[in-house]
Amino acid sequence: MSAAVRLPDFDDVVAAGARVAQVARETPILVHPALDAAAGAEVLVKAECLQVTGSFKIRGAMNRLAQMGAASRKAGVVAYSSGNHAQGVARAARLLGMPALIVMPSDAPQVKVDGVLTDGGEVHLYDRNTESREDIAGRIAEARGAVVVPSFDDADIIAGQGTLGLEFARQVAARGAPLDHLVCCAGGGGLITGVALACEGVSPGTRVWTAEPEGHDDWARSLAAGEVVANAPGTRSFCDAILTPAPGVLTFPLGKRLLAGGLVVSDAEVRDAMRFAFRHLKIVAEPGGAAALATATRGLPETMRGSRVGVIVTGGNVDAALFSEVIRSNS
Template sequence: MTQGVSRMDVVVAAGRIEDVAVRTPLLRSDVLDALTGGEVWLKPECLQRTGSFKFRGAYNRLAAISPEDRSGGVVAYSSGNHAQGVAFAAKLLNMPATIVMPSDAPGLKVARTRSHGAEVVFYDRLTEDRGAIATAIAKKRGAVIVPPFDDPFVVAGQGTAGLEIARDLEAMDKTADFAVVCCGGGGLASGIALGSGLPVVPVEPQGYDDVARSLVARKILAVENPGPTICDALQTLFCSPLTFGILSERALPGIWVSEAEVMAAVAFAFRELKLVVEPGGAVALAAVLAGKVDVRGKTVAVLLSGGNVDTEMFTRCLRESA
């Protein structure tokens, strides 16, 4: 058992989501291997239902709610990917869902959240407390709160992607040295560490490197002077005791990538891998492409965590990385 979540919890989650989640493949690229000098296996969670890994944790959490407690529905807070995951999971399980989203969330993510039948409540991410808003709504309606990362069921659900990585590599008689993972609140990174058994390198956007700094300080530190970033999916201001506890035991030093490096990764994924990846979902690939994670002579797994990107942002990434 690690900080309230065990690998067995991940195995149980895998059974729970098996019939509803996409078992995304591991992909390789000769071009990527030649550029990096390593054997890079990509886990394209941009191909997951709702366009990101978040569906795994959301469905695992909602499916674990007892039938007698489902009538009040669920309340979640998210900039978009967790929102869509929870909304779709609730739709599949016939539960009402309310999502507290920042007013500057990408229009695509808001529209898709609503398309699954969820109610959207907006807030200002810099001046209002989304957790407090969600708590008030949940109390009024008798709903269950589904956090984006600070929940054992959510972490275990995200860990199913790591379990798949481990099983696929084993089937090929291969062993990876570590995994490179996109990181906001640490739910995916800690889940991958548990599910795969691999050390993980958490990668964050420039200006949002609180997990990397927290690992060095050995205590949870918040983002300093948060500002705009194209990686809207990773604008988490701090990790949780749950995810930090797991990462403090299992993570390698964290790193950050610049917006130019992220845009280059989005463009590379489209041009060379034929995949649409959103900026927040491309930070791990950006770290490898930029040489900030040295993979020479190593076998590594790299998460492409989401693909929900507005046309305007996607076009900008392609244009500025031409």
């Protein structure tokens, strides 16, 4: 494999830990008997929705930007994201004294757009149905001499996200026993493959599973097929944070080697999980961030029953109007 597509490894995740520690906070593990009863297992929830900027994305962004040289920092960065990566890059750039422009879909939650602006980032809106965010970001970066920071298909991003897995494994070990299974939502796969790399190094017996919305389950289908299978064009879900066309060039080879398989949830089940998180765990989970929790609140697969299962709630950046509608509704 060429240097341009070098896959990260466990040592990269460990090295990222020192850089990420500059900004990321240690997020708690939450448990509840009602969740164990619903899931049919002992469930430990990693509440990464309480992370800086409201999601795990600050981890990868900080690891990537902190390694840029002085000249690159002066020109700044360009990123494309529906919101959480956008906020992570904007925050990391501000802390490192760098300009940042984020290409965001015009239907991105306003709370995520506002988060970028609050951190001093510029926002360029585009139509996700008719325009290519990659092309737009590339043109802007070329004009500015800036560096494009991908949201998932980048070795440093993956390694930075993997620090969540190191932290989770350490916290779980302090409770007496490792996880049998770990469920994490998957979009492009930067987080779940980083977490899987961490588990490979410190908790090799833990089986790692993707969680995705129905119709946008490219990871589940790709893992089953042993090759990348893309989503059908125009496929939608209200889990906006994890809607990517297909696994990445870097993330799929890692996932193919490290992941146990994929779980699929409906939008209705994700809504139920958001309500459960609010009522019992006292946290706000955005739709995409609640996908893994939904696999537990609806009842885990039989093969996971009676085991120790980790679930990551990856983000809490949801518009107030949508969250209010979900909490008030029963469907």
